[in-house]
Amino acid sequence: MSQRPANGPEDKENHLMPRTLATADAQPRPFLEIRIRGLHLTVEHVPYRLLTLVTTFGGAVAGAVWYPR
Secondary structure, three states: OOOOOOOOHHHHHOOOOOHHHHOOOOOOOOOEEEEEOOEEEEEOOOOHHHHHHHHHHHHHHHHHHHOOO
């Protein structure tokens, strides 16, 4: 079994683990992160149901506004 040399501080601890196992515990990046002064909003996953409702409602409102013209 060959060992690869440590390249950085994180590799020194995990130098015997394959790359996939060493990074398996890493947190995935959030879908959306907004920081404005004291407000910090983080959305972990895409809210498909919310997007569907907003799109449906928005389309209905747009149709109701456009139809009388």
